[in-house]
Amino acid sequence: MYKFIVDTHSNLCIKCKACEAICKNHNNVPPGIYRIRVITINEGKPGQLNIPMPCMHCSDPACLKVCPMDAIYKRPDGIVLVNKDKCIGCGYCSYACPFGAPQFEGSGAFGTKGKMDKCTFCVQPYEQKDENGNIIENEPIPRCAMVCPGGALLAGEASEIVRVFRERIRGYTAKELVEKVFMV
Template structure:
């Protein structure tokens, strides 16, 4: 069975934000919410600047799931971490637990009242029936049900952002590192997100 994962190759990312735009358009993401964002490390330092496209990493041991008091998070058979907006109470615990800043909360009203949490769904929709209007309204497109990969990864012009089966992605990245003459140590955050002992 496939385990869906994201990987961003920092050697290829050019900070074009195409992935961010693709996500917003495909999923009709509400104003003020960024399911995906591009983070630049050592910004402006010549030769050391690296950019990464970051979203929910669909962790094997997701801290958001561990801290949610109403258990609105669940994991699909493909390893995608999703949530039920109807169960969410907007407490914000997941926001503080996630090391990637994936959970986002819209600020509603003049006094910034927190709404229901929103995050990357790996273009896998939510608990409503696949392809339904209710699913699209709450969670966006369900490309996985259509046999497609997340649009952010498909739209990446340099193929820096990879999305799909974790084993396939790790093999692609391993080949790239070998061609570049590296060891794979530049893969930022893999052990933190997915644990040690294999990239599957």
């Protein structure tokens, strides 16, 4: 079984927002919802950072732990999804997530926000089966990572992403990595 992860590189993001556009278009995401967004720190100043922020599909997701309806679940391959039929829109997940991944259409009181929406790693909303009824395991390909011109987003099978990450940092000291990433 594959394990999937997301890795972001702020020093490679050029803030083109192609990731935001392809995600909204491919997934028919409603207005006001961003399954991925580019956050800018120190905009227009030396050391500006552009950080692509999708759901990180955490190994130990805080959103899953606080959901009173068990609407959020983690697949065996590591992808964290929400069952919208179970979601009551309480918003606990949005308070628990350190990345701001859970999004709601509304901004009202408890239970009036609508159903939670978040990055799905571009998996199908249903499992595809072959003629014998066996689940077809396709490797999901997040569109945001596919269209990123700077390579700031890497998403895919964990061992491959770790290999690419290690290749990118090879030869740097810890101090050089901090300077490169945070431009200090």
